[in-house]
Amino acid sequence: MKKLINEVDDVVLESLDGFVAANHRTHQKVNGVNGVIRKAENNKKVSIVLGGGSGHEPVFLGLVGEGMADGAALGSVFASPDPQTILEVIKSAYTDEGTLCLVINYAGDTMNFGMASELAGYEDLKVETALVTDDVASAPKGQEDERRGVAGLLFITKVTGAAAEKGYSLAEVKQIAEKANRLTRTMGIALTPCSLPGSKPNFTIGEDEYEFGMGIHGEPGIKTKKLKAADEIVTEIIEGLVDDLVLQGGDEVAVLVNSTGATTILELNIVFRQVANLLKKQNIHIYDTNIGSFCTSLEMAGVSISIMKLDNELKSLYNEPAYTPYFYRKGNA
Amino acid sequence: MKKLINEVDDVVLESLDGFVAANHRTHQKVNGVNGVIRKAENNKKVSIVLGGGSGHEPVFLGLVGEGMADGAALGSVFASPDPQTILEVIKSAYTDEGTLCLVINYAGDTMNFGMASELAGYEDLKVETALVTDDVASAPKGQEDERRGVAGLLFITKVTGAAAEKGYSLAEVKQIAEKANRLTRTMGIALTPCSLPGSKPNFTIGEDEYEFGMGIHGEPGIKTKKLKAADEIVTEIIEGLVDDLVLQGGDEVAVLVNSTGATTILELNIVFRQVANLLKKQNIHIYDTNIGSFCTSLEMAGVSISIMKLDNELKSLYNEPAYTPYFYRKGNA
Amino acid sequence: MEQLTVQETQAMLIFVADNLIEAKEMLCEIDGKIGDGDHGFGIARGFNAVKETLNSNTYATVNNVFKDIGMSMLRSMGGASGVIFSSMFLGAGTLPDLAKLNTESLTSILREGLKKVKAQGKAKMGDKTMVDAYEPAVIALEQSQDSTLETALKSAVLAAEDGVRKTKEYPAKHGRAKFLYDRSIGIEDAGATTVSLIFKAMYNYLSTKNS
Amino acid sequence: MEQLTVQETQAMLIFVADNLIEAKEMLCEIDGKIGDGDHGFGIARGFNAVKETLNSNTYATVNNVFKDIGMSMLRSMGGASGVIFSSMFLGAGTLPDLAKLNTESLTSILREGLKKVKAQGKAKMGDKTMVDAYEPAVIALEQSQDSTLETALKSAVLAAEDGVRKTKEYPAKHGRAKFLYDRSIGIEDAGATTVSLIFKAMYNYLSTKNS
């Protein structure tokens, strides 16, 4: 796959430089490491730090902004950032109220964030971690803690960021993150592989097939299936999500239809049309919808659907304003 | 290219239905045709109507919203909407102040909008048209009126929409659109072809080549070149834009780095990094930057760069707030 | 001289519609080489709408058959070709009522259509558009006023096909392909191909019917 | 019994780094089959940093050489393997100062590293990770305490390579591949391959030097 890059080894840093240059009014680079933080600092709030491998843009750096995250630590493509990078981002975004790290549950991320927290502890910083484990396909019911974290991070960052902005304590913000994670599920499929800068595609999918249960690193899914109509694929995903989240008539949800890269908004809208039809039939009310590229796997064609079940608390936090380069919410709809 | 669709013939309508379902608080479908309008109506302002073929999402429908366009007429994939569709959208979005249609300069679009305006005239509606002709590669200097309209539509819609929102008259709004168009230039390149739903890719690009001067319909560019480093490609594009727009030290511009589909934000940021470097060297000040997928060619990998030169009037209009599903600006930065 | 009733005209044009719908993929492929690859989709969309209309209406005049075809195409197709190809048929609207289709009346309808096409699209002969097939075909019809409709159409088909071949020789001046400059040389124009298929289908209908 | 000075140890590990950097593409390919295809990039990033550090520093103890390698990897690599592979070398930090590298001291360093790896990653033998190559190699070293470093490393290499082969037999329990369940059977683990290459490079350095 051809890419618009210079040297393979410079991809992440150059991209970060471009991002910071484009958003210099609101964002700044963290000195010496691949990290970014918000400029406008509110020293009276818990800071939210994200981080993970590159190649998922706009996740993670694009979710840094008003009402969302305060900093993001970036690793190489598809590799968690190292502990030092995470620590520097934590320190740059640090406030007296402490820091909550939202970590997607991949081994590399949990280990590196774990070491970073340990290092932060040595410096007497208050740092807590909440894991994101929304990917239904990655472990069976009953083993929710084993699941990967994927696009649901958007919702979890949204409500957690709002809680921080409203002045919740570190423990309270962490509770919100954990509740939001408990109430969020995602399932994804892929139509094409992706390729790391400088590499060949890391797997193949037959011309009439799709992968069910993809993670966000182009790692093969759990099943290869014959391609069928969008509506049928969506039905399969929605059944899985509704079942796993035990959604019932009268429940209220936020929905994210996410492109993993090359899949177009034209298609995402078709996908959402069926999501809306199916949920309506079950009398599940869609409070808000986001459609676009939020958590990508480089240029992989595919889609993931995330559902967050809203209780009153999450709904009011969801409604708070948020302004980041790639996600906004004007506040009470 | 595999796609997430149902029947090929239903793609546009189903996608529109999904879009309207997702944005039902702010948007509604136009009865009987493939068009969308804003719900909240300000009957005291000129209405702005966009339109064109599908396959460029979020253009056109995703630019309908507060401070931007009031309606969008959608054709089949890569085909202008028919006159009846355009007319119905004009009528649904119509206010006593009249309507300005922003039309990208492709034969199909100008002919169909032309017939729609004629039909609107029979019904005593005040309808004016402003052409968007920002694509430098599509005709030489001196023949600017022959040029295609591409991603620059975003900027032109932004300032025109702001002028309408501020209560400018139809003639004044049209003047703003024409001025913005005169001061906007775009150049694009493609790395891969795209394919219409149900078709094979409509052309090929060699594994070590890119197309220079692509339009937005996957039609071949004006030159096929050997792929090189992103910085070199960007240099070539920026030189073309600066030259054609006769930019000089001290000028102020807005920049759009646009993915035509599969090209990732990771890459777009690398592209912008070089844009910023080059403009800085020439002392051209970047007032604002947008990086993302705005005007796409289905899943084509590629990038276009647009520059709008800002005078005081355009700058103050640019700064007005805007909220659409795929573009927002909070107002005075 | 052979004449078609309104109903026979309608039947012939349903046959034309079927033929063009079948050419969908071929037309997309031609358009894909120097255009955006959607011409066949547009033509198929248009002629499907045409078929639906013709199958569910009866007409008093030949003019109305042609006009309704034009309106169906205009409403359903979109794109450059929606305006251009509907104009081909809408020309009939400016003529006095015609009860029969014969060489003379078909010639006058298509000559009016050609005027409309040129007024809308501003293309001249040699600009590598459907005009390059359409104008020679109309001229051939005009030069066959003493022939039967079948014979007249035969020379129109030959003229149109010759026009298609010639579109290979020049660069496009209109439509998306014009931005290719000389890169469009060597490839025929999709819309011109469609014109030749329309004439060919009319001719085939008649020759089958007459034999 | 053969011993390496601190400087010789350093030279050997620069040789190891060179060998692993060269394996970049091969390791990416293995990781791509059931992982995300970046293992070679991470390992190359890590050992490039290692080379830079080793080339620009002198050390008083063997421990410090190993510790600095671990720190270089930890700072430069990221990913699961950044923590895991740096731990392999950071174990040296918990040992008393070592002036020479011999079978005994290398064994103790790598045994400590193994403890750290297991503490960080929670993987056991049979989970299809680098532990499946690393643990047998350490055990082989422990069983070769009377042998020269070269001979001890030879049996470690064989044990590691055998471990790599065995990773094909079971599904992954850790890392990205664990989500594949049985689909990961039949394919070896990338990290285990890296471990075997590290041991092999140490052995090759010594056998070349000694011959």
Ligand SMILES: Nc1ncnc2c1ncn2[C@@H]1O[C@H](COP(=O)(O)OP(=O)(O)O)[C@@H](O)[C@H]1O
């Ligand atoms: N200005 C014009 N005048 C006459 N014919 C035209 C003109 N522009 C385009 N065409 C015809 O339309 C054809 C393309 O049709 P189509 O592919 O359906 O539309 P689009 O160009 O909008 O994709 C061309 O091959 C050409 O014959």
Ligand SMILES: Nc1ncnc2c1ncn2[C@@H]1O[C@H](COP(=O)(O)OP(=O)(O)O)[C@@H](O)[C@H]1O
């Ligand atoms: N928990 C773990 N314990 C031991 N080794 C592990 C663990 N998780 C992953 N690994 C090793 O790391 C290798 C993958 O490394 P790499 O591809 O660089 O990281 P990532 O999985 O983050 O892409 C695996 O092949 C495996 O040997």
Ligand SMILES: [Mg+2]
């Ligand atoms: Mg990885």
Ligand SMILES: [Mg+2]
């Ligand atoms: Mg078209």
Ligand SMILES: [Mg+2]
């Ligand atoms: Mg076309």
Ligand SMILES: [Mg+2]
């Ligand atoms: Mg990996």
